[in-house]
Amino acid sequence: MQEIRFHGRGGQGAVTSAEVIAEAAIELGLWAQSMPSFGPERRGAPVLAYLRVSKEPIRIRAEVAKPDIVVVLDDSLIFTIDVASGLKADGLLVINSTQSEDIIRKETGFGGKIARIEALKIAMECLGVPITNTTMIGALIKASGIIPLEAAQKQLSHRFNPKLAEKNATALKKAFESTTIYAPKKISAAGKKAAAKKATWRDILPGALVENPGGSKANLTGDWRSQMPVYDKEKCSKCGLCYVFCPDAAITIRDDKYVDFNYDYCKGCGICAMECPADAIAMEAGKKKK
Amino acid sequence: MSKRIGIEVSVAVAEAVKLCNVDVIAAYPITPQTHIVEAIADLIANGELDAEYTCVESEHSAMSACLGSAACGARTYTATAGQGLELMHEVVYVASSMRLPIVMSVANRALSAPLSVWGDHSDVMAVRDTGWIQVFCESGQDAVDMTIWAFKLAEDKRVLFPVMINLDGFHLTHVVEPIVMPSKEEVDKYLPKNSYPKPLDPRTPRTFGSFAPPAIYTEIKKSQEVAFEGTRPIIEESFKDFEKHFGRKYQAVEEYKTEGAETILLMMGSYAQTASLAVDELRAKGEKVGLVKLRLWRPFPFDELRKSFAHAKRVIILDRSISVGGPGGPVASEVRAALYDAAKRPAIVGFIGGLGGRDILPENFVELIKKGQSIAAQGQEKFEMYGVRE
Ligand code: SF4
Ligand code: SF4
Numbered sequence: 001m002q003e004i005r006f007h008g009r010g011g012q013g014a015v016t017s018a019e020v021i022a023e024a025a026i027e028l029g030l031w032a033q034s035m036p037s038f039g040p041e042r043r044g045a046p047v048l049a050y051l052r053v054s055k056e057p058i059r060i061r062a063e064v065a066k067p068d069i070v071v072v073l074d075d076s077l078i079f080t081i082d083v084a085s086g087l088k089a090d091g092l093l094v095i096n097s098t099q100s101e102d103i104i105r106k107e108t109g110f111g112g113k114i115a116r117i118e119a120l121k122i123a124m125e126c127l128g129v130p131i132t133n134t135t136m137i138g139a140l141i142k143a144s145g146i147i148p149l150e151a152a153q154k155q156l157s158h159r160f161n162p163k164l165a166e167k168n169a170t171a172l173k174k175a176f177e178s179t180t181i182y183a184p185k186k187i188s189a190a191g192k193k194a195a196a197k198k199a200t201w202r203d204i205l206p207g208a209l210v211e212n213p214g215g216s217k218a219n220l221t222g223d224w225r226s227q228m229p230v231y232d233k234e235k236c237s238k239c240g241l242c243y244v245f246c247p248d249a250a251i252t253i254r255d256d257k258y259v260d261f262n263y264d265y266c267k268g269c270g271i272c273a274m275e276c277p278a279d280a281i282a283m284e285a286g287k288k289k290k
Numbered sequence: 291m292s293k294r295i296g297i298e299v300s301v302a303v304a305e306a307v308k309l310c311n312v313d314v315i316a317a318y319p320i321t322p323q324t325h326i327v328e329a330i331a332d333l334i335a336n337g338e339l340d341a342e343y344t345c346v347e348s349e350h351s352a353m354s355a356c357l358g359s360a361a362c363g364a365r366t367y368t369a370t371a372g373q374g375l376e377l378m379h380e381v382v383y384v385a386s387s388m389r390l391p392i393v394m395s396v397a398n399r400a401l402s403a404p405l406s407v408w409g410d411h412s413d414v415m416a417v418r419d420t421g422w423i424q425v426f427c428e429s430g431q432d433a434v435d436m437t438i439w440a441f442k443l444a445e446d447k448r449v450l451f452p453v454m455i456n457l458d459g460f461h462l463t464h465v466v467e468p469i470v471m472p473s474k475e476e477v478d479k480y481l482p483k484n485s486y487p488k489p490l491d492p493r494t495p496r497t498f499g500s501f502a503p504p505a506i507y508t509e510i511k512k513s514q515e516v517a518f519e520g521t522r523p524i525i526e527e528s529f530k531d532f533e534k535h536f537g538r539k540y541q542a543v544e545e546y547k548t549e550g551a552e553t554i555l556l557m558m559g560s561y562a563q564t565a566s567l568a569v570d571e572l573r574a575k576g577e578k579v580g581l582v583k584l585r586l587w588r589p590f591p592f593d594e595l596r597k598s599f600a601h602a603k604r605v606i607i608l609d610r611s612i613s614v615g616g617p618g619g620p621v622a623s624e625v626r627a628a629l630y631d632a633a634k635r636p637a638i639v640g641f642i643g644g645l646g647g648r649d650i651l652p653e654n655f656v657e658l659i660k661k662g663q664s665i666a667a668q669g670q671e672k673f674e675m676y677g678v679r680e
Contacts, residue, residue: 204512205488206450207387207390208502213496213497214500
């Protein structure tokens with residue numbers, strides 16, 4: 001049995017990746033299981049998905065704690081989360097990243113085989129949107145051979161309309177071809193993130209009271225961004241719709257009724273660009289303005 | 291000075307609420323609880339009680355309003371019955387999990403269908419596992435005393451759990467009987483001001499009732515269970531404290547003529563008074579029969595019951611609700627669990643009776659005891675419905 005854990009952000013399609021491979025494997029006559037890890041469903045928030053593929057029936061119905069493979073759809077996660085937690089030393093890390101091998105190894109503390117792909121670039125080229133899930137499937141197949149490439153392509157045609165399926169199939173193939181593989185390398189354990197101490201029942205206050213007030217101030221959702229809104233003031237009609245729709249209150253209205261973007265909190269969801277009636281907001285790939 | 295008066299039990303409960311100087315009442319009227327909340331509304335309207343009475347559109351809202359009120363540190367009371375308690379259901383859990391010292395009277399009523407406004411214990415059994423401290427009353431005096439006692443216990447900083455006082459619909463709520471009403475001075479001396487340790491307050495904002503992912507939910511439940519278990523000695527202490535102040539003694543498990551008893555009848559609520567007449571009758575004939583009254587339903591008094599049954603040969607239990615398709619009645623099944631580990635265990639026979647307000651007369655209790663004895667003699671431990679027309 002191969003156990004795989006996907007790390008992504010809400011909206012990137014980690015769950016879909018796991019499902020596509022599971023369905024393809026099942027169609028091949030194998031046993032497979034995909035399972036989302038449900039949390040606060042929120043665009044941009046870190047999410048997990050689990051996948052198992054086996055020649056035998058699968059009876060475990062739990063998270064993948066000791067994965068053979070970890071797939072990271074967004075490399076900003078490696079700076080905040082221990083994505084390699086439980087990953088077998090002889091396992092595989094598939095990562096969408098523009099970072100160097102050294103930085104990836106340092107941040108993840110992982111010395112095993114790494115497959116790196118610049119998935120965002122391929123997704124933008126082939127699909128025109130920063131959804132990296134099919135691209136990542138291509139990289140995963142290249143590095144692990146978990147299912148044949150054709151089997152994944154076939155699934156895409158089940159899932160999407162013909163036009164979209166073709167675009168996704170192109171992204172898949174392109175990713176398959178442009179994945180870079182790094183052989184295992186000895187690394188110092190220094191980069192390994194210390195596991196946070198988990199609260200015991202004795203730490204719980206009566207009524208599960210939390211002493212601090214709830215709030216999002218400390219949660220810099222700007223770190224979640226993989227694309228960013230670029231504002232064209234010339235086109236803006238000062239309607240204020242973007243301000244109303246922004247789910248993270250990252251847009252403020254100035255005294256002159258034009259708008260400001262707060263990039264500490266803008267998570268790059270693209271809703272403002274979608275809602276703007278004047279096409280004054282464009283989404284640009286990347287975390288920062290070029 | 292306390293005063294003995296003839297008063298309807300519901301009105302007496304309302305008077306007790308007044309004596310406790312409650313800050314907020316949020317309730318929705320439902321038979322047979324109606325007289326309690328009507329009387330409270332009158333007291334407020336007359337200026338006898340300075341409290342906020344929130345008229346809500348349902349019991350669900352009633353308990354929700356109580357959560358907010360109790361979280362602010364206000365002394366909070368509500369009352370309901372039957373279907374009302376079921377409509378309130380999900381919020382009943384929240385009160386305990388959030389450790390809010392709300393006091394609620396439940397005028398016990400049967401559940402639909404068929405519609406019945408009359409008494410039995412079906413309503414409270416559905417909230418058995420909600421984490422409330424739950425007591426049953428045998429008389430109007432109990433109902434008044436338990437109300438006053440409940441506020442002190444709930445608000446005790448070592449407790450901080452809501453308390454539910456069960457009083458049988460009609461058989462208690464609508465009866466006029468003599469009750470000793472404590473005086474304002476006595477209650478003031480007994481009951482300190484409520485000072486909820488960390489109240490909801492905009493000046494010191496905190497997060498109440500937050501969300502818990504799988505990584506922490508179990509720890510939170512464990513902390514609730516440990517705290518709830520921890521109330522056992524405090525409940526015992528609180529009964530003694532009440533006795534010291536008012537001279538009336540209450541216990542988790544109360545016994546009547548159990549000395550040397552080989553057969554023990556057990557139940558909760560007001561029917562125990564009628565049953566005590568049957569025990570008198572059988573004792574007069576020289577039969578070794580006694581009565582055990584379960585006052586405290588949650589936390590369930592396992593140890594006390596084991597002690598009460600240590601020398602009994604058979605225990606006959608009357609449940610006023612049925613667990614359809616289950617082991618019979620909830621009380622009988624709990625008692626079975628309590629005695630499972632006992633080295634010497636009496637035979638246990640369960641009866642379901644007094645459903646939907648059906649009376650059980652003293653002679654019926656004599657018959658029920660005889661029936662129970664003969665079932666036990668046959669070596670059976672099954673349950674039966676009592677008083678049903680075949
Ligand atoms: S500013 Fe736009 S892209 Fe950024 S979070 Fe708000 S709606 Fe989303
Ligand atoms: S929605 Fe577009 S036009 Fe309206 S205020 Fe925002 S940027 Fe300007």
